[in-house]
Amino acid sequence: xxxxxxxxxxxxxxxxxxxxxxxxxxxxxxxxxxxxxxxxxxxxxxxxxxxxxxxxxxxxxxxxxxxxxxxxxxxxxxxxxxxxxxxxxxxxxxxxxxxxxxxxxxxxxxxxxxxxxxxxxxxxxxxxxxxxxxxxxxxxxxxxxxxxxxxxxxxxxxxxxxxxxxxxxxxxxxxxxxxxxxxxxxxxxxxxxxxxxxxxxxxxxxxxxxxxxxxxxxxxxxxxxxxxxxxxxxxxxxxxxxxxxxxxxxxxxxxxxxxxxxxxxxxxxxxxxxxxxxxxxxxxxxxxxxxxxxxxxxxxxxxxxxxxxxxxxxxxxxxxxxxxxxxxxxxxxxxxxxxxxxxxxxxxxxxxxxxxxxxxxxxxxxxxxxxxxxxxxxxxxxxxxxxxxxxxxxxxxxxxxxxxxxxxxxxxxxxxxxxxxxxxxxxxxxxxxxxxxxxxxxxxxxxxxxxxxxxxxxxxxxxxxxxxxxxxxxxxx
Ligand SMILES: [Zn+2]
Numbered sequence: 001x002x003x004x005x006x007x008x009x010x011x012x013x014x015x016x017x018x019x020x021x022x023x024x025x026x027x028x029x030x031x032x033x034x035x036x037x038x039x040x041x042x043x044x045x046x047x048x049x050x051x052x053x054x055x056x057x058x059x060x061x062x063x064x065x066x067x068x069x070x071x072x073x074x075x076x077x078x079x080x081x082x083x084x085x086x087x088x089x090x091x092x093x094x095x096x097x098x099x100x101x102x103x104x105x106x107x108x109x110x111x112x113x114x115x116x117x118x119x120x121x122x123x124x125x126x127x128x129x130x131x132x133x134x135x136x137x138x139x140x141x142x143x144x145x146x147x148x149x150x151x152x153x154x155x156x157x158x159x160x161x162x163x164x165x166x167x168x169x170x171x172x173x174x175x176x177x178x179x180x181x182x183x184x185x186x187x188x189x190x191x192x193x194x195x196x197x198x199x200x201x202x203x204x205x206x207x208x209x210x211x212x213x214x215x216x217x218x219x220x221x222x223x224x225x226x227x228x229x230x231x232x233x234x235x236x237x238x239x240x241x242x243x244x245x246x247x248x249x250x251x252x253x254x255x256x257x258x259x260x261x262x263x264x265x266x267x268x269x270x271x272x273x274x275x276x277x278x279x280x281x282x283x284x285x286x287x288x289x290x291x292x293x294x295x296x297x298x299x300x301x302x303x304x305x306x307x308x309x310x311x312x313x314x315x316x317x318x319x320x321x322x323x324x325x326x327x328x329x330x331x332x333x334x335x336x337x338x339x340x341x342x343x344x345x346x347x348x349x350x351x352x353x354x355x356x357x358x359x360x361x362x363x364x365x366x367x368x369x370x371x372x373x374x375x376x377x378x379x380x381x382x383x384x385x386x387x388x389x390x391x392x393x394x395x396x397x398x399x400x401x402x403x404x405x406x407x408x409x410x411x412x413x414x415x416x417x418x419x420x421x422x423x424x425x426x427x428x429x430x431x432x433x434x435x436x437x438x439x440x441x442x443x444x445x446x447x448x449x450x451x452x453x454x455x456x457x458x459x460x461x462x463x464x465x466x467x468x469x470x471x472x473x474x475x476x477x
Contacts, residue, residue: 043067043151043158047182050167051189054138057117059147061102061162066109070102070149071157076128079120079146088114098126102149109153117147127366129259133244133268136207139172139190141242141266143259148182175203177240177263186242186259186266199224201238205245208269211278212285213243216267219289222329230328230394231401233297242266248275258288260295262304267292286331290322301401306413311366312357312438313413316373319344320381321397323374324390337390341378345449347371352445357438375449376434379456383426386457399424414438430455 045063052058061070072080075098084100086093091113092105102113119132119140129143144164151158162182166174168189175188188203195202200220204213220241227233240263247270254273259266267288277284298306298314306314323340326332332340348371355363357372381392400420403411411419421431433455442448 043153043160045151045160045162046165047147047162048165048167049142049144049147049187051140051169051172053169055118057119057142058114059117060112060114061149062112063151063160064111065153066111067151067153068103068107068109069152070113071152072100072102072146072149074128074146074148075099076120076124076126076131076146078122078125079131083118083120085116086114087116088112123255123257127361130257130266130268133242133266134246135190135192135205135244136246136248137190137192137205139188139192141186141188141244143184143186144182145184148184175201175240177261185261186240186264188242196238199235199239201240202243203241204243207248208243208245209248209275209278212269212275215278215282215285216241216243216289218331219286220265220293222286222331223290223293223325226325226328227293227297230325231297231301231398233301233401235293235296236263236300239263239265239296243269245269245274247271256288258292260292260299262299263296265289265292265296283326283331283336287322287326290325291318294318294321294325302408302413302416303405305408305411306416309412310358310414310438311360311369312373312376313417315369316371316375316377317397317400319370319374320377320393324394327390341389344371344374344378348375349445349449352442352448356441359441372438376438379430379434379452379458380421380426382453382458383430383456384424386459389458396420396424 043063043065045061047062048058048060050058050060077098080093080098080100081095084093086102088110090104090106091102091110093115094101094103102115104110119134119142121130121132121134123130129145131146132140132142134140148162149160151160164180164182166176166179166187166189168174172189172191173194175194177185190203192203192206195204224235227235242265244266245268249272251271252273253271254277255268255270256274256277257266257268259268295314295318298318306317323332323337323344326340327337347367351360351365351368351371355365355368357368357376360366360368377393377396378389380396381389381394384392384395386392400416403416403419407419408416418431418435421434433452437448437452
């Protein structure tokens with residue numbers, strides 16, 4: 001039992017940690033430019049990323065306007081200081097808390113600089129994407145978000161618009177969402193076959209067992225079929241799916257990560273436990289695939305604004321809608337569906353014993369965004385449809401998707417959630433209760449959950465804490 005729990009915790013946290021979204025560095029507003037110092041407001045540059053050898057990549061950055069410094073700000077503590085170096089004469093790479101700066105050793109400016117990169121294949125502590133994921137044949141995908149620098153020139157930091165070239169070794173191919181951009185994407189370097197289906201472009205590790213592959217594809221296909229019916233949304237043509245597997249025989253552990261970016265999903269499996277899971281929890285992989293496909297929808301509809309700054313909004317939303325997709329597609333029967341929502345509530349209560357929802361990142365409990373985030377959706381769903389909160393969740397997300405571009409671009413993700421509650425007629429007292437629930441760690445999580453369920457009118461029959469909620473249901477709205 002104890003062993004099971006350890007594996008479960010590891011599995012859950014690695015799956016959950018997997019889906020953290022890219023941290024887009026906010027542009028720093030340039031100071032007024034004096035006539036003597038004319039620099040472009042939006043800097044353009046080129047980068048060439050080359051797979052030089054099995055375990056060596058090279059990134060060469062070149063600027064039309066010489067720069068004083070490049071800063072790679074998205075931190076990964078265990079990576080850059082040990083896996084990055086510069087062979088460019090006169091340049092120096094320095095490291096601070098997982099970030100790095102490239103600059104001339106003796107001051108001044110430079111136009112081109114090279115960084116040599118040894119692939120870092122560990123799971124980042126920061127709940128970030130894997131930087132590199134190896135396939136069993138030696139090919140790899142690279143997440144380019146850690147290679148995006150800001151540039152310093154004349155006292156001002158600039159975001160840079162990079163035109164990119166990706167080069168694999170001879171006999172290998174490159175597959176990217178935007179092959180001529182740096183940005184935030186997965187880029188594949190290798191010789192595996194590319195399979196095109198009606199919906200997607202697939203690169204699947206040959207050692208990925210058919211049972212896992214088929215379960216993932218089932219989740220993707222069911223979601224693609226239901227999104228037009230439920231939300232009037234069609235997933236983008238030919239999105240890219242990468243499935244990488246390693247150490248399925250040698251390593252007895254279990255690490256499963258899904259990561260979604262715009263028009264791309266990457267699944268990474270490490271360890272033998274990933275195979276056992278396909279047998280012991282047959283609906284685990286389909287649900288994971290549904291969750292990731294919902295991120296494609298979120299990235300598209302909310303113009304990638306939904307992913308920050310409050311993770312419970314997009315992760316909890318993706319989980320909550322995933323349960324509805326699983327139910328509507330018949331993958332969950334009534335018992336599995338009810339039991340899923342009961343475990344969401346119980347897991348949320350457990351997590352609130354260690355952290356608040358907002359404090360999840362700081363406390364290192366990323367699961368709280370998924371479990372309590374989904375629970376928050378359930379509350380809102382219950383207020384909108386007391387007898388079928390799941391149907392209420394879909395009403396809620398249709399209204400979330402109906403905001404115009406300007407509101408989406410100018411409202412943070414949590415703000416949009418509350419704005420939608422208001423639009424749908426939820427009461428102030430419900431908004432206040434949810435705000436408190438998200439920001440404070442309760443002394444007694446079970447009691448706090450029972451209490452907020454009363455505020456949102458959750459019917460006692462839907463509750464695993466029936467005794468406390470008995471007879472306390474309020475009319476919705
Ligand atoms: Zn996710």
